[in-house]
Amino acid sequence: MLVHAGLIAVIALIAFPLYYAFVISTQSLGEVTSVPPRLTPSWHVGENYAAAWVKGKLGRLLVNSLVMAVGIAVGKIAISILSAFAIVYFNFRGKQVVFWMIFVTLMLPVPVRIMSTYEVISTLGWIDSYWGLTVPLMASATATFLFRQFYQTVPDSLAEAAQLDGAGPLRFLWSFLLPLSGTNIAALFVILFIYGWNEYLWPLMVTNSEEMRTVVIGIEKLVPRGGGEIPEWNVIMAAAMMALLPPVAVILFMQRWFVKGLIESEK
Amino acid sequence: MKRTVFRNRWLPYLLVLPQVVVTLVFFFWPAFGSLRLALYRTSPFGDRLIFAGLDNYTRLLGSGEYLQSAVNSFVFAFGVTFGGLTASLGLAVLANQKIRGLAIYRTALLWPYGIAPAVAGIIWLFIFHPAYGVLPYVLAAVGSFQFNWLLEGWVAMLMLITAAVWKQLGYNIAFFLAGLQSIPTSVLEAAQVDGADPVRRFWRVVFPLLSPITFFLFVLNMVFSFFETFGLVHAVTQGGPGHATEILVYKAYNDGFVNQQLGTSAAQSVILMVVVIGLTMLQFRYAEKRVTY
Numbered sequence A: 001m002l003v004h005a006g007l008i009a010v011i012a013l014i015a016f017p018l019y020y021a022f023v024i025s026t027q028s029l030g031e032v033t034s035v036p037p038r039l040t041p042s043w044h045v046g047e048n049y050a051a052a053w054v055k056g057k058l059g060r061l062l063v064n065s066l067v068m069a070v071g072i073a074v075g076k077i078a079i080s081i082l083s084a085f086a087i088v089y090f091n092f093r094g095k096q097v098v099f100w101m102i103f104v105t106l107m108l109p110v111p112v113r114i115m116s117t118y119e120v121i122s123t124l125g126w127i128d129s130y131w132g133l134t135v136p137l138m139a140s141a142t143a144t145f146l147f148r149q150f151y152q153t154v155p156d157s158l159a160e161a162a163q164l165d166g167a168g169p170l171r172f173l174w175s176f177l178l179p180l181s182g183t184n185i186a187a188l189f190v191i192l193f194i195y196g197w198n199e200y201l202w203p204l205m206v207t208n209s210e211e212m213r214t215v216v217i218g219i220e221k222l223v224p225r226g227g228g229e230i231p232e233w234n235v236i237m238a239a240a241m242m243a244l245l246p247p248v249a250v251i252l253f254m255q256r257w258f259v260k261g262l263i264e265s266e267k
Numbered sequence B: 001m002k003r004t005v006f007r008n009r010w011l012p013y014l015l016v017l018p019q020v021v022v023t024l025v026f027f028f029w030p031a032f033g034s035l036r037l038a039l040y041r042t043s044p045f046g047d048r049l050i051f052a053g054l055d056n057y058t059r060l061l062g063s064g065e066y067l068q069s070a071v072n073s074f075v076f077a078f079g080v081t082f083g084g085l086t087a088s089l090g091l092a093v094l095a096n097q098k099i100r101g102l103a104i105y106r107t108a109l110l111w112p113y114g115i116a117p118a119v120a121g122i123i124w125l126f127i128f129h130p131a132y133g134v135l136p137y138v139l140a141a142v143g144s145f146q147f148n149w150l151l152e153g154w155v156a157m158l159m160l161i162t163a164a165v166w167k168q169l170g171y172n173i174a175f176f177l178a179g180l181q182s183i184p185t186s187v188l189e190a191a192q193v194d195g196a197d198p199v200r201r202f203w204r205v206v207f208p209l210l211s212p213i214t215f216f217l218f219v220l221n222m223v224f225s226f227f228e229t230f231g232l233v234h235a236v237t238q239g240g241p242g243h244a245t246e247i248l249v250y251k252a253y254n255d256g257f258v259n260q261q262l263g264t265s266a267a268q269s270v271i272l273m274v275v276v277i278g279l280t281m282l283q284f285r286y287a288e289k290r291v292t293y
Helices: A002-025 A045-055 A058-089 A095-107 A110-124 A130-137 A141-153 A156-164 A169-180 A182-198 A201-206 A215-222 A233-253 A255-265 B011-037 B055-061 B064-095 B102-114 B117-127 B134-142 B153-181 B185-193 B198-227 B230-236 B248-258 B262-292
Strands: B040-042 B049-051
Touching: A002 A045, A002 A233, A002 B064, A002 B102, A002 B117, A002 B153, A045 A058, A045 A233, A058 A095, A058 A130, A058 A141, A058 A169, A058 A182, A058 A215, A058 A233, A058 B011, A095 A141, A095 B011, A095 B262, A110 A130, A110 A201, A110 B011, A110 B248, A110 B262, A130 A201, A130 B011, A141 A182, A156 A169, A169 A182, A182 A233, A182 A255, A182 B102, A182 B117, A201 A215, A201 B230, A201 B248, A215 A233, A215 B117, A215 B230, A233 A255, A233 B102, A233 B117, A255 B102, A255 B153, B011 B262, B040 B055, B040 B262, B055 B064, B055 B262, B064 B102, B064 B153, B064 B198, B064 B248, B102 B153, B117 B153, B117 B230, B153 B198, B153 B230, B185 B198, B198 B248, B198 B262, B230 B248, B248 B262
Parallel strands: none
Antiparallel strands: B040 B049
16 A cells, blocks of 8 residues: 555656646636646636647647658668668678668767758758658667567578578568567657657758747747747647647557567667 | 578668668768868858868867856756666666556656657746746745746756656666566565665665666666757757856757857767767677676
């Protein structure tokens, strides 16, 4: 009983900021600015969320975030499956070079190549495009290594049996290996979706127009800087709730894969 | 190592092509671009680049503002890492009980991982709000001191650290839990038979056994706080008040993108690259160790 109480207290502590944000998103501006702070929900849900939706152009931004998150996740998984397959199931000249090249990307996160990446993207004419938002983030050493590790545990006899059946390498990949990779793919998808959804510096760099922004950047624009305006905290919190809901929902509904992905992808 | 079973002259190249192209165009090329750009400086009118040798580096290392941002980065990173690991180890020990419904509890601890650092920051920005926030209100009841992040740099830093720790908690707890559950109960029982009380058992038995995971999480949280918290600073304090929360990544972005000082910004990127390489090597030394165990 005591253990349960302790756990529940811990969970309540962790959940409090989210609860507070939700409460603020349901209050009128008068209630938000009242002292002492009111910690119970109010009835202004509809108007606040509608205001956030219109003011922050959230419909469009949520679509952009979804495209970016799904695009990066699917792209990374696809190209990692292919390259890991080549590395494990073929001998070819330059294999070591390719392997090390993929490995080194671990040491080149976005912040260490800010200005020059921007140049590359603008040379390609990819500023303000979905290409620019997704393709450059698709190389992933972790995903490639994860699939490589998994393929190495697949018994050799499987590939031999496939060959006896007259299956070529692509047939083998498609009909034998992929069906076995289901849980790995699901686990990676959850982790990569969250990564793509929450990425901040990249979309900030490669988008100029409001229409191409993602939702996590959009919220910042709702916070007024400097004195002039009174910040509408209830509207800002409504927008924050809508921005955090999709990735958190993915964790809750795909819990099993999420935990697997967390642990596997950091090995 | 696997026996290689397929033979084909060109197929393997075709298979690695997409990844190699993305890596070359968007990772290697820009990284070399940064190295090159760091040797140039922008002309006074901002219209061309002048070769400057290592000037950018020497000027950075002699600049108080840059050193300040390096100090900020370290304070932030150590705050997030030590604060976060201490809190999550404590919570993981608490959560590591053989009780029913553990899966539900675990999910209830894990979900903040899904929240973007920037969004977490905005939530904490309101909790710390000098006029309406809950925290300054509670603290004002305890004692009278200036708890206004707009005026006090340390409050702003504390706010960012708190938001980052909160966001990382679930993640750290998940790893500590996995580690705690892999400790055989027989080991703990043996310690108990030897008469060790729970506190001693923790420090003498559990904590040493957890050290590989602690080290792994240490590196991971350092990487997180150095390289994945740009959004937090940008959305919440924008480096302020003054330059109190300007961390290295934020300064590199600001100097390059906002102030158009391409050379200085590139030199900062190169210094950051050295930091990542150091952290990655640390991580892999640990990985190797684990293999030999």
